[in-house]
Amino acid sequence: MADSQEVSPASPSQLPERTSLEHEMKSIASGKLPTEEEKEQVEEVLKDLLQILKTSLENPLSWRVSAFGSSVNGCGTRGCDVDVVAYEDLPTGVSASDSKTILRKLKTVLSSPNSMFSVREAVLNARIPILKLQYQKRDVDLSINNTNPLPNTRLLKAYTELDSHVAQLGILVKLWSKSWGLCGAANGYLSSYAFQMMVIYFLQVASTKLPSLQQNSAGDHAFENDEEVNSIVSALLQEQQRSQGLAELLLGFFQFYSQDFRWGTEVVSVRLGRRENSSSDNFKEMRLRKERRLHIEDPFDRPRNLCDVIWGGTEAHLWEGLAAAHGSLQRGKLKDILPTDDSKPWQSRRWGVTGPVAAPALRRWGRASEAGQGHKLPRSRLTQSPVAGKVVEWRGKYGWIISDKEIRHESSLRNGGRIFVSMSDVRGKSSLSVGECCSFHVFADESGLGAEECISSSS
Secondary structure: OEOOOOOOOOOHHHOOOHHHHHHHHHHHHHHHOOOHHHHHHHHHHHHHHHHHHHHHOOOHHHEEEEEEHHHOOOOOOOOOOEEEEEEEOOOOOOOOOOHHHHHHHHHHHHOOOOOOEEEEEEEOOOOOOEEEEEEOOEEEEEEEOOOOHHHHHHHHHHHHHHOOHHHHHHHHHHHHHHHOOOEOHHHOOEOHHHHHHHHHHHHHHOOOOOOOOOOOOOHHHHHHOHHHHHHHHHHHHOOOOOOOOHHHHHHHHHHHHHHHOOOOOEEEOOOOOOOEEOOOHHHOOOOOOOOOOOEEEOOOOOOOEHHHHOOOOHHHHHHHHHHHHHHHHHOOOHHHHOOOOOOOOOEEOOOOEEOOOOHHHHHHHOOHHHHOOHHHOOOEEOOOOOEEEEEEEEOOOEEEEEEOOOOOOOOOOHHHHOEEEEHHHEEOOOOOOOOOEEEEEEEEEOOEEEEEEEEEOOO
C-alpha cells in the first residue's frame, strides 16, 4: 500500500552556526572527491587495456572495456580502486568466451616486462573471477563479460549529474558510516552502495524531490547505453531545483531514518522514488520482504534485498547510530560525526563497535530506561491479546524486539520501529537472547512502545 506521507526538511534554525557547518561539510566532501588526474587515469587504464585485448585475444574487434563502480559513478572517493570489465560485443546467439580461460591468458600477457600493468593476484575461483592488477600504483580489478554492474553505474552517475547533492551527501554518509564502524558486509553491516541508495531515496521522498530516473524513462532498458541516459538527464536538468544546503540535508538524512522512516515495513526504493511498504505488489519478487526489518531494493536486481548482509544486532546498531548522529549534529558537533583523524577511531562501549557516541545524544533519543527508570513510566496497554516478535538486541537488563505484525500507533515509528523490553517484564527467564522468539503485550508510554508480560518461546 502506497503512503503519500511527506517529511519536512530540517529547519535552518535547528542547526547551530549553520554557515560555518555548511562551509566545513562542503570542504570535507569536495576534499574526498576523485581528482581530475584520477579521472584521467581511469581513461588511461581503459585505453591501455583495450589495446592489450586487441593484440592478444581472438576476434579483437569484438572486445570492449568499461569501468564501473565508484571510480566512475560519481559517488566514489579519492584513491578508490578501478573496477573494469572486458566484454565481447557479439551477435545474438553467439556464446561468449570462458572468463577463466581469458583471464589466464591475460595474466601471462599482463605479467610481461613491457606491460603497463602488474598482476598482484589471480582470483579465479570466486563467483566473479578477476585479476587484481596495478596500474601506476592504482589498484585495478579486471573481470570478463561481467556486464551486470554497468546499468547500476550509469544510474548512479546520472543521479550525481542531475543533483550534486547526491555525491556530496553520499560521501558524508559514507565517511560517517565507516568512521563509526557501521559499514561493511564482511562485518554484517550495509555496503557503501546500500548507503548510497538510502541517500538517493531520502532526496526523492523527503527532501529535494529528486525524481526517479527509472520512472521518468523507458525503465531499465534506458540504462543499457550512455546516450539514452544522457538524454534523460538533459531533459530533467531544467526542472531540478536545489534549494537546501548540505548541512540541512545531512541533518535531514539522520532525522528521516531515525524518526520518520517506517523501519521494518517501508522499502528504500530509488526505482519507485515514493514511499511504499514491503507488502506492496511492487516488491513481490524481493527476498525477505515479509520480515520485519530494514528493506533496501536493488534498482535492477529485483529479488535482491541489499539488507541480506545484515546479521546479529547490526541493524539495531545502525539505527542507534543514525539517532545518535542526529542528536550530535543538532548541537553542531560535526567532529563527533566526521572525525578528522582517521588513524584514531573512537570506540563506543555502548555498542561494542567503532564510532563516537556522545552521552548527551544518547540521553536525547534514548528511553528513560537507559538510566534504569524506563519500567517505572506510566503505561497504556495497546493489545488485547499477545503478539509475536523476535529479539534484535539484548543489553543485560533490557533490550529491543521487532514485532511480527505492524503495530498501528502514533509512536510506532519511534525507536526505529523497535519495541523496548525490560528484564522486569520478562516472565520465566532472567534474560533474553538476540534472535529469540517471544510473545508479549504492547504498551505505550512517553518514550515509545514497550513489551510487557513477555514470554520466550523457549520457556
